[in-house]
Each structure stands twice: as structure tokens, then as C-alpha cells.
Amino acid sequence: MTVLERDEEPCWPRWRRPLPTRRQQRNDVLVALAVLAGAVFTVVVVRSMGLAFNDDVSLGEQVLWGAAVVAPIVVRRRYPLATLAAVGVLFIVAQARGMGENVVPSIALFLAIYSTGAWERRRVAARWARITVIVAMFVWLGIAIVRLLVEPTVEFPGASGPLNPLLAAVLYDVGFNAMFFLSAYFFGEMAWLSARRQAELAYRAEQLRRSQEENTRGAIVAERLRIARELHDVVAHHVSVMGIQAGAARRVIDTDRELARTALDTVEETARAAIEELRGLLGVLRAEPGEAASEEPESSRESSPDLEDLPDLVERTRSESLDVAFAVYGEPYPVSDGVALSIYRVTQEALTNVVKHSLAGSVDVRLRYLDSGVEVEITDDGRGPSGPGRPQGSGLGLVGMRERVAVHGGELETGPRPTGGYRVRAVFPQPARRRAAGGADVA
Known part of the structure; x- marks a missing residue:
């Protein structure tokens, strides 16, 4: 369920990111295939350069190890924790086996750590899983450094810097790996926060749209009520007066033609007044929303009744009874x-x-x-x-x-x-x- 489907205000610190769409999952497959192709290419190049760390590992085995490390990122957004665990374990096992080539597996590991930070909905689990993998990688790096220190035949030809070559190698490996893992952690966290902000903005935009719709409906209802009130006042009164006067004329038309004529005159005047008021009301309704009062048609302004018209209104109500x-x-x-x-x-x-x-x-x-x-x-x-x-x-x-x-x-x-x-x-x-x-x- 997305936040826009909820009626109440979501608790954003406990927000859960929606699962990836089918398009995003297809993109993950394409990324995995691209990284796999890169792994095969780099393994072939490294072997061709004679830089294999273990001569007992064949080219085919190296390619399989590279494919195994890369394969889990196919579901990196759908199952980020499982992807991180699989890539982390396979990365260490492949290095222990002496795979040699390390660039593309490092890319897969970076994507796994990043995806866990960006997509794992259980934030506590995401945090500790990344910390565990990063600590394990540094432990593995420490083991490699210890092996380097106890190796008696390590040589650094051409070393000319002010630091001890062995110390420089250790500092370089530690610094590079620290930047690598912290970057994966940081950018994954930022991706999660960015997605949450976008969801919050979308929620606010939806709330604003609904509020605008409610205000619009309220304004329409209020305008309809105003129109109904005006029509009721105009039509009901004048029709009632005309009915009374017409009834009076009918009753006296045979006995007092003058009184009947007066009643019919009142009916005629009342009908004209009703038409004028209706014309004025229609003129107001047809006016543009932003039209100033001074720009109203002259006929509309003249037809709007005021206190000076009260005597005529009262007089038109007069009848025989x-x-x-x-x-x-x-x-x-x-x-x-x-x-x-x-x-x-x-x-x-x-x-x-x-x-x-x-x-x-x-x-x-x-x-x-x-x-x-x-x-x-x-x-x-x-x-x-x-x-x-x-x-x-x-x-x-x-x-x-x-x-x-x-x-x-x-x-x-x-x-x-x-x-x-x-x-x-x-x-x-x-x-x-x-x-x-x-x-x-x-x-």
C-alpha cells in the first residue's frame, strides 16, 4: 500500500518504500547482464595478462565464480537483504579460492550494499546487515594484510616515496576500502531518504489537490444555494402576487370591472418586475468571475432592488382581501x-x-x-x-x-x-x- 492510499497522515519515520515495479525489476536484470559481461571480459583480460593469483583455477572456473558473485543482483531491489548476504559470502569465497580479478565483483558488492540501504523496508535490519557485511569485509582485508606482512618475499620494485612500501600498501588498501564501503552505505541511505521525501511530496500534492476539489465543490454548492435563493425570492413572491391579483380579478370581473382592471394591471406590472429581476440575475450569472462591480451591465445594476423599491413591493401585495x-x-x-x-x-x-x-x-x-x-x-x-x-x-x-x-x-x-x-x-x-x-x- 502506498501512502496515497491512506486517509490519515502517514508516520514518515516508519514509512515503508513500495516494492519495485516490473520495469525496475527488468532494469535490474539488464544491469546484472551488463555486469556479468564486464566480469567475463575482465577475467579474460586478466588471464591474458598473466595476473592470475592461482594457477590451479582455470579460466572457466574464474568465469563461473564471477557469474556467481554477480548473479544475485538480478533481485537486488526485490530482495535486497538476500542479495547482500549472497554477494558478500560469494565474494569472500571467490577471493579465498584465488579468483584474482576483483574489479567487477567489487561493483556487485557495491550495488548490493547500496540496494540494501535504498530498498530494504526493514530499516533496522538494513542497517545491521550492511554493518555486518562491511565489518566482515574489513576482517577479510585484515587477514589479507596479515598474510602480506608475514610474507618474506614481498618486494616493491621502484618504490621511492617517503613511506615504507609495506606501510603505504596497507594504508592504501584500508583507505580505499573505507571510502568504498562508506560510499555504498551513504548513497544507499540518501536514496532511501530521497524516495521518502518524494513520497511525502506526492502525498502533500494529493492532499492539496483533494483540498482544492473540496473547496471547489463547496464554492459550487454555495453558488447553487445563492442562485436557488435568488430564484425562490424572485419567482415565489411575484407568482404569488400574480395569483392573488388574478383571483381577485376573476371574482369581481362581472361586478366591478374597474377593480378587475386594477388587479390585472398589478398582475402585468408584477410580471414585468419578475422578468426584470430575472434578467438582472441572469446578467450576474453570465458575468466573468473577475469582473468588477463597476463593469456590470447597466441593466443588471438598475434591476437590482434596494430600499427605495420597498413601497412598490408592499403595494403590489395589496389585494381585495x-x-x-x-x-x-x-x-x-x-x-x-x-x-x-x-x-x-x-x-x-x-x-x-x-x-x-x-x-x-x-x-x-x-x-x-x-x-x-x-x-x-x-x-x-x-x-x-x-x-x-x-x-x-x-x-x-x-x-x-x-x-x-x-x-x-x-x-x-x-x-x-x-x-x-x-x-x-x-x-x-x-x-x-x-x-x-x-x-x-x-x-
């Missing part, structure tokens, strides 16, 4: 476009509920400009938004009102009044204001 009243209290002061639109929509939804559900005979809308903010209150003398014999609403209207008020940090109160009827009260707080002498608002 519903009396409406609208009043403004306090000294009006400018509010933001968002607050104005929210006040309008809350009033619109409250009036829609009155028309559709309350069976009220009168409704009173009051807009108050207070020092602490703007308050709108809609009360009626009906029997609430639900009850026997009345159509049940979806509840989206109240949810939409709460969302609109909550966006501006305001408060919404809805419920029946003690004296009868229903009340909707929304408060939109405003920043503290000081009235300048000239009447201007100062933050």
Missing part, C-alpha cells in the same frame, strides 16, 4: 447594497408567506433606522405560515431569510405574536456612526 401598510421610522441613512438587497428579499419572502399561507386580512411593514442598525418588521393578523387547510411550504423561504441575515451578522426572529398573527423581524447591524454637523455619516 389583503390590506397592506408601509412606514419608515427614524432618519434614513445610506446602507450597503448587500444589506439593502437583503432587507428587500427578507420583506419579499415574508410578504410571500403572508399571501400564500397566513389567510391574513392585513399586513404591516415597518422599516426602522436605528443607531445600532437597520430593522425591518413584517406583521400580519393571520394564523401563521402553516395550519389546517393551508398549503405547506417547503421551508426554503425561512432558510433563505436566515442565510441572508446571517451573512451580515444580523438577527432574525420569526413566530406567532401573543396578540395573534405572525411576525418576522430582521435586524442588520451597522458600524457605529457619528453624525456630522452637516448631516454626513462619519465612520
Whole structure:
């Protein structure tokens, strides 16, 4: 299992490297074949130069020993510990037999130590296995040095340096082997750490991608809710008003044509208002995401309702069976476009509920400009938004009102009044204001 398949944060110090892929295992076979070819070539060359350490070992046996030392690296990434053990043992046995050629077997040993550090998933075992092999190799080197020291016929023709030739040979062998084995250990460890960092980066990238997807989905859902809220406010109110006015016109068309004509005029005006608001909403939806407010189409800006449109909204709700009243209290002061639109929509939804559900005979809308903010209150003398014999609403209207008020940090109160009827009260707080002498608002 890779780290990207886990839901929780992996513990990176205990991270386990995924097994090698088939392509990587095929590459190991190719590397082993290349090293084997090098082993055969060097054995032939060394024998041809007369540098065989043991004349009893034939060319064929030397080739077989070289192939035996190299063969385990075929599975060096799949089974690194077994490869290291096999190469280490065969390396010492081949040298003890007097194979002579040492370059290519050393390459195989380097690859085995490196691969154990880079691929062994059990890190403690990988560490001690490499240390054990390196110590064994130095023990073997020590044995060879002891043999060199006790050899009475060792000669160093042409030696002219300041050090004793025998001491120089010992220092050279020890230094070269120390660099060789420490390099294999170090680069294997670095390969493991690099793979772990890459896995961590891939995990972080995947987490970031998922987070971006979640944010995108959240933004889409929020936008859909906003669109649904706007469509509900626009369509539900205007259709309800048109239905009430059309019903009133139908009832009086034979007895009071003037009143019927007035009701039908209201239906026509309400339909036009609905079309204008829908056109404005569609204009906003078609606008580019980065388009500034000042660049919005003129028709979109004009169609967005504000507090000045409240009297017309209330008046359009009036019908033969519903009396409406609208009043403004306090000294009006400018509010933001968002607050104005929210006040309008809350009033619109409250009036829609009155028309559709309350069976009220009168409704009173009051807009108050207070020092602490703007308050709108809609009360009626009906029997609430639900009850026997009345159509049940979806509840989206109240949810939409709460969302609109909550966006501006305001408060919404809805419920029946003690004296009868229903009340909707929304408060939109405003920043503290000081009235300048000239009447201007100062933050």
C-alpha cells in the first residue's frame, strides 16, 4: 500500500518504500547482464595478462565464480537483504579460492550494499546487515594484510616515496576500502531518504489537490444555494402576487370591472418586475468571475432592488382581501447594497408567506433606522405560515431569510405574536456612526 492510499497522515519515520515495479525489476536484470559481461571480459583480460593469483583455477572456473558473485543482483531491489548476504559470502569465497580479478565483483558488492540501504523496508535490519557485511569485509582485508606482512618475499620494485612500501600498501588498501564501503552505505541511505521525501511530496500534492476539489465543490454548492435563493425570492413572491391579483380579478370581473382592471394591471406590472429581476440575475450569472462591480451591465445594476423599491413591493401585495401598510421610522441613512438587497428579499419572502399561507386580512411593514442598525418588521393578523387547510411550504423561504441575515451578522426572529398573527423581524447591524454637523455619516 502506498501512502496515497491512506486517509490519515502517514508516520514518515516508519514509512515503508513500495516494492519495485516490473520495469525496475527488468532494469535490474539488464544491469546484472551488463555486469556479468564486464566480469567475463575482465577475467579474460586478466588471464591474458598473466595476473592470475592461482594457477590451479582455470579460466572457466574464474568465469563461473564471477557469474556467481554477480548473479544475485538480478533481485537486488526485490530482495535486497538476500542479495547482500549472497554477494558478500560469494565474494569472500571467490577471493579465498584465488579468483584474482576483483574489479567487477567489487561493483556487485557495491550495488548490493547500496540496494540494501535504498530498498530494504526493514530499516533496522538494513542497517545491521550492511554493518555486518562491511565489518566482515574489513576482517577479510585484515587477514589479507596479515598474510602480506608475514610474507618474506614481498618486494616493491621502484618504490621511492617517503613511506615504507609495506606501510603505504596497507594504508592504501584500508583507505580505499573505507571510502568504498562508506560510499555504498551513504548513497544507499540518501536514496532511501530521497524516495521518502518524494513520497511525502506526492502525498502533500494529493492532499492539496483533494483540498482544492473540496473547496471547489463547496464554492459550487454555495453558488447553487445563492442562485436557488435568488430564484425562490424572485419567482415565489411575484407568482404569488400574480395569483392573488388574478383571483381577485376573476371574482369581481362581472361586478366591478374597474377593480378587475386594477388587479390585472398589478398582475402585468408584477410580471414585468419578475422578468426584470430575472434578467438582472441572469446578467450576474453570465458575468466573468473577475469582473468588477463597476463593469456590470447597466441593466443588471438598475434591476437590482434596494430600499427605495420597498413601497412598490408592499403595494403590489395589496389585494381585495389583503390590506397592506408601509412606514419608515427614524432618519434614513445610506446602507450597503448587500444589506439593502437583503432587507428587500427578507420583506419579499415574508410578504410571500403572508399571501400564500397566513389567510391574513392585513399586513404591516415597518422599516426602522436605528443607531445600532437597520430593522425591518413584517406583521400580519393571520394564523401563521402553516395550519389546517393551508398549503405547506417547503421551508426554503425561512432558510433563505436566515442565510441572508446571517451573512451580515444580523438577527432574525420569526413566530406567532401573543396578540395573534405572525411576525418576522430582521435586524442588520451597522458600524457605529457619528453624525456630522452637516448631516454626513462619519465612520
